[in-house]
Each structure stands twice: as structure tokens, then as C-alpha cells.
Amino acid sequence: MNAPTPLTALARIRVILSRTSHPGNIGAAARAMKTMGLSRLYLVAPRHFPDPQAHAMAAGAVDLLDNATLCDSVSAALQGTSLAVAVTARRRELASPILWARGAASEIVAEAMQGEVALLFGNETSGLANEETDLCQRLVMIPTNADFKSLNLAAAVQILCYEIRQAALDPGPPPSITEAGQPAPHEEVDGLLNHLERAAISSGFLDPAEPKRLMPRMRRMFARARPEREEIAILRGMLAALEKES
Amino acid sequence: MNAPTPLTALARIRVILSRTSHPGNIGAAARAMKTMGLSRLYLVAPRHFPDPQAHAMAAGAVDLLDNATLCDSVSAALQGTSLAVAVTARRRELASPILWARGAASEIVAEAMQGEVALLFGNETSGLANEETDLCQRLVMIPTNADFKSLNLAAAVQILCYEIRQAALDPGPPPSITEAGQPAPHEEVDGLLNHLERAAISSGFLDPAEPKRLMPRMRRMFARARPEREEIAILRGMLAALEKES
Known part of the structure; x- marks a missing residue:
């Protein structure tokens, strides 16, 4: 057997939904799981399943519904797990x-x-029974607004699966944009600022005897903007055209 | 005006949903926002609104729907904001x-x-148009399964609002259980282990001349269990009863 990787670890985490009332929530939970790389869904005595609403809400995650394990009890759904975590409000x-x-x-x-690890979620209205949480080694809560703690079931599944994915896999640096998105080097920004200053002086807008903070302010703004080559070329072209006209 | 607190900062973050197709998603997004302490919902040209499905999915967050601001364009919804963040896949x-x-x-x-800050979310199927993201100073992505990036709209709102609440407010230590949940002090665990050893010896289960690793193993198990006073009392009571019987 190969050594486990964070990705295979995600495949070992099952989500158990106990006594779910609304089949749409089962589908939405399946979709939430799959977006984060979890795939093993266990359903304990769902009120309606299979159900067209579950399939509609699952969108591209119907495979999780098709492969879901139906159980009579939480204890049966926990077979094979060494850690069971109850999500509770x-x-x-x-x-x-x-x-x-x-x-x-x-x-x-x-x-x-x-x-094997299990995440256990209770009924939409009544939550988990004490007999169900008693089977778990950990209780987990999601920090919420103290005045409105009412997370939707699939929303709670989404947050847990998201946190688990974040803990398992470093997403690395955010995707870069395009090559055109590279900030221009120092000397090109400097060239733009010098050009801007010349144009400001020649147009009479800036008095070189009393320059005040005009150019430092412009430098500061371009430092925040981090202009690209192409953008500097546009601005300098526009400046040149304005200088020629005047 | 009072200095802003993290809580008032949450109240300054608006969620803009642009051209939403399914009214249920508007309601679910409102619920997601309210669980995390956000309250200001802007709707740009929703296909159906107001709508009973939106109200049904909002559950206890219908106040956000009732107070939602309807706009014709993203630009109108951004009035007054100094930072606009587009959430994109x-x-x-x-x-x-x-x-x-x-x-x-x-x-x-x-x-x-x-x-004022805005979070901008696009249509369920087509996402945000470039003309919409162009009005934003930042793009945000949620790390997902590379093979299935299809987050539900309200699920994406939930994750962003959750992350924002986590960044704004330290939830502090997790809620403690009850006073009965306090682990017993060192000397009481020691008392239990000594009692257990005496009983093991007197019953003939443990040969004091060749104790092997029995007691260190028991100590290790109770270290993980961190027993409470009440639990130690139960175990010692049971040991005493067994000793008397034999």
C-alpha cells in the first residue's frame, strides 16, 4: 500500500447526515463535499431518498448520491472509523x-x-441527539453570529469541508493573471514619472521653483498602482500627444 | 462618531448579487450572511425578486431580504464603496x-x-462579466477541487462571510462543556492508578515480581482520557465492590 497523501486522506473522511428532513439539503451537501474533494456520503434514515430534489441540488455531484451508503443508525454508519466528529450548534x-x-x-x-474519520451532522431542526453525539470523540462548532446561529445544513457541511481542504492542501500562491499582468521594472516607472514632470512643467501646471509635493504624490500613487509596461506605454503615448498639440 | 469596532466593520460590508437566476439562492445567501454577522444585501437585476422561494430559503434572515437594495447595475450598487472585491471561479x-x-x-x-466594502458575486451559470469585475479592485478565489469547482452561489457567500468573520473576530477558546467536564487533578488520577494496581495484584492478574508494562500502559490511557473526578469515583467504587466480592 502506498503511503497516504493529503488527497487520499480526504478520501478517507466520510460525511454522515443523520435523519435529514429535506432531500435538497442532501444534494447540496454532496455538492459542497465534492467541491472540496470529499466523496464518501453516508445517510442515516433520511426522510426522502433518493429524491429528485436531492439530485437537482447536487448538480455535478450526483455521483456522490449514487454511491451514498444508506444506514439504519449512526452506529452502523461509524463502522470502520477511528475518529468520529459531531458538528453541533x-x-x-x-x-x-x-x-x-x-x-x-x-x-x-x-x-x-x-x-477512517467521520463527520456527523444532525437533523435540520432538532440537530443531533445526545445518543448520537455520545458515539463521537470530538464535538465541533462553527463560530457564528451569537444572535443568529442558524446555519443551513449544507452550509455547515461546506464550511467544514472547506476548512478540512485548507488544512490538508496548501493552495499555493493565488493564480497569476497573465504575462501582461507583470508590474513594469523600476526604471520604466521612473521614466513615466520624469515624463510626467516635464509635461507638468512645460504646460505651466507645475512651477519648478515651487514644486511642493506634486511629484512625490504621483510617485506614491504609481507605487500603489504598480503599472504594467503596456500601461506605461499608453500613458507616455498620451503625454507625448498632448505635448505635441500644445 | 464612535471609533469602528470589528462588529461595526462587518456592518459596513455589503454583499452584491448580480443577475441571480434562482431566488432560492438569494434567500440562502441572506441566511449565510446573517449567520456571520453581515446584513447589507444588494441585488442587481435579479430574475425573480421578491419571491416566495427566496423567503423560504432565508429562514430567520428575511429581514435582510426586506431591507435589500435593488439596483439596475453593479456600478449603482457600488456607490459609496472604496473597495470592491469580485468573487470569481x-x-x-x-x-x-x-x-x-x-x-x-x-x-x-x-x-x-x-x-464601505463590497463583495460582488455573479450569476449562477455565467459568473461575473468582465465589465463587472473591471469595476473591482480585487479578485478573490476560493480554493476548490480542481476537478469540480462548481460551488453553489450561497455556498460561496457562506465561505467568504465565514472567512471575514474569522478575520474580524477572534472566537476565543471553544465553549467549555460544564463544570463536571473539568479533568481531575494529578493526585486523584494517581489514586485511581494505585487502586487499580492493588486490585490487579490482589486478584492475581498482575504478578508484582514481573509487572511488565501493565501500569505504564494504564497510565498512558488515562493520560489521554483525562478522567473527571466523577469518573474516577465511579471506577474506584466499582473496583472496591469487585475487591469486596472476591
């Missing part, structure tokens, strides 16, 4: 340690490098 | 710098401490 008495989603994500990924 | 030619959601969140919050 409320505090409970006599419960496992509570972690925030971000803190839990790295532990979940580390565990998934070794074995 | 694809690279573009001749565009603003691209950031990942997490990196963008802290810049968005810092800017919102000073002025």
Missing part, C-alpha cells in the same frame, strides 16, 4: 471536548492520514 | 490581482474599519 452536558471548526480541521486531516 | 485576462479567500478576508476587514 449547541453546548451539551457531559460531552466530548469542543473544538472550533478551524482547530478541528488539522486534527481531522492528521487522523485521516492514519485511518 | 475563473482566471481572467487583464484583471486585478487575485487573492485566496483567506488572504483577502483580513484586507477586507481592515478596509471596512475605514470605509
Whole structure:
């Protein structure tokens, strides 16, 4: 067997949805999982499944629905897992340690490098029963507005899967734009500023005896703009045309 | 005027949904915003609004729909903002710098401490037009599965708003469970281990002349379990009862 990679670790994390009422949420959860590279969906006693609404909300993630494992109980859905994490919105008495989603994500990924991990989500209205969270070794909460904690089920799945992907895979630097997006080198920006100053003086807009802060301000603005070669060429062309005209 | 706080900064961030096709997504986006403490929704030429589906998906966030600002164009929706951030799934030619959601969140919050900020989301199928992203100073992407980047609109709103809340407000330590959840002090765990060893010896299970690694293993297990006072009392009570019986 090959050594696990972060990508194979994602494949070892199952999402268990317990007693889901609305099939649309099952489909939306499948889509949320797949966008983040998770693929194993377990459904414990869903009210309606399969259901056209689930398929409609899954969009391109219907394969997760087709391969979903249907179970009678959370205990059955946990077979084979060594870490079970319950996602909950409320505090409970006599419960496992509570972690925030971000803190839990790295532990979940580390565990998934070794074995099977489950994320357990409860019913839309009633959440998880204590008998269900009791089967888990960790409770996870998502920090929310204290006045409105009501995350949609698929939205909670999305945030957890997103945090797990972030913990598993460094996305690297953001994608670069195009080659044309390269900022011009120092000397070309300098050339533009010198040209601008000459034009300002020759037009009478700037008095070289009393230059004030005009050119430093312009330099500061172009420092923020980080102009590209092409943009400097446009500005200098325009300046040259204006100088010729006057 | 009072100095801005991170909470008032959240109130200065508007979410603009441009040309949304499905009213359910507008409602789900409103709910996503409110769970993270954002409240200002702008709708540019939505296909159906107001609409019962939007209200159904908003759940307890209908106030955001009732107070939503309807606009004819993205430019109108951007009035008053000093930073506009376009959320996009694809690279573009001749565009603003691209950031990942997490990196963008802290810049968005810092800017919102000073002025108005907009997050711009495009149509479900076609995304944002170049004419729309051209009005923004930043592009933001959410890292996804390279084989399935298709985030639902409200799911993308949820992730951005979540990242922004995380950047704005330290959620502090996770909520503690109950007072009963306190791990017992060192000496009580020691008392249990001594009791366990005595019982193991007196029952003949452990040969004190050849103890091997039995007790270190038990100590290691209880170190992971971090038992509470109550749990130690239960275990010692049970040991005492077993000792009496034998």
C-alpha cells in the first residue's frame, strides 16, 4: 500500500447526515463535499431518498448520491472509523471536548492520514441527539453570529469541508493573471514619472521653483498602482500627444 | 462618531448579487450572511425578486431580504464603496490581482474599519462579466477541487462571510462543556492508578515480581482520557465492590 497523501486522506473522511428532513439539503451537501474533494456520503434514515430534489441540488455531484451508503443508525454508519466528529450548534452536558471548526480541521486531516474519520451532522431542526453525539470523540462548532446561529445544513457541511481542504492542501500562491499582468521594472516607472514632470512643467501646471509635493504624490500613487509596461506605454503615448498639440 | 469596532466593520460590508437566476439562492445567501454577522444585501437585476422561494430559503434572515437594495447595475450598487472585491471561479485576462479567500478576508476587514466594502458575486451559470469585475479592485478565489469547482452561489457567500468573520473576530477558546467536564487533578488520577494496581495484584492478574508494562500502559490511557473526578469515583467504587466480592 502506498503511503497516504493529503488527497487520499480526504478520501478517507466520510460525511454522515443523520435523519435529514429535506432531500435538497442532501444534494447540496454532496455538492459542497465534492467541491472540496470529499466523496464518501453516508445517510442515516433520511426522510426522502433518493429524491429528485436531492439530485437537482447536487448538480455535478450526483455521483456522490449514487454511491451514498444508506444506514439504519449512526452506529452502523461509524463502522470502520477511528475518529468520529459531531458538528453541533449547541453546548451539551457531559460531552466530548469542543473544538472550533478551524482547530478541528488539522486534527481531522492528521487522523485521516492514519485511518477512517467521520463527520456527523444532525437533523435540520432538532440537530443531533445526545445518543448520537455520545458515539463521537470530538464535538465541533462553527463560530457564528451569537444572535443568529442558524446555519443551513449544507452550509455547515461546506464550511467544514472547506476548512478540512485548507488544512490538508496548501493552495499555493493565488493564480497569476497573465504575462501582461507583470508590474513594469523600476526604471520604466521612473521614466513615466520624469515624463510626467516635464509635461507638468512645460504646460505651466507645475512651477519648478515651487514644486511642493506634486511629484512625490504621483510617485506614491504609481507605487500603489504598480503599472504594467503596456500601461506605461499608453500613458507616455498620451503625454507625448498632448505635448505635441500644445 | 464612535471609533469602528470589528462588529461595526462587518456592518459596513455589503454583499452584491448580480443577475441571480434562482431566488432560492438569494434567500440562502441572506441566511449565510446573517449567520456571520453581515446584513447589507444588494441585488442587481435579479430574475425573480421578491419571491416566495427566496423567503423560504432565508429562514430567520428575511429581514435582510426586506431591507435589500435593488439596483439596475453593479456600478449603482457600488456607490459609496472604496473597495470592491469580485468573487470569481475563473482566471481572467487583464484583471486585478487575485487573492485566496483567506488572504483577502483580513484586507477586507481592515478596509471596512475605514470605509464601505463590497463583495460582488455573479450569476449562477455565467459568473461575473468582465465589465463587472473591471469595476473591482480585487479578485478573490476560493480554493476548490480542481476537478469540480462548481460551488453553489450561497455556498460561496457562506465561505467568504465565514472567512471575514474569522478575520474580524477572534472566537476565543471553544465553549467549555460544564463544570463536571473539568479533568481531575494529578493526585486523584494517581489514586485511581494505585487502586487499580492493588486490585490487579490482589486478584492475581498482575504478578508484582514481573509487572511488565501493565501500569505504564494504564497510565498512558488515562493520560489521554483525562478522567473527571466523577469518573474516577465511579471506577474506584466499582473496583472496591469487585475487591469486596472476591
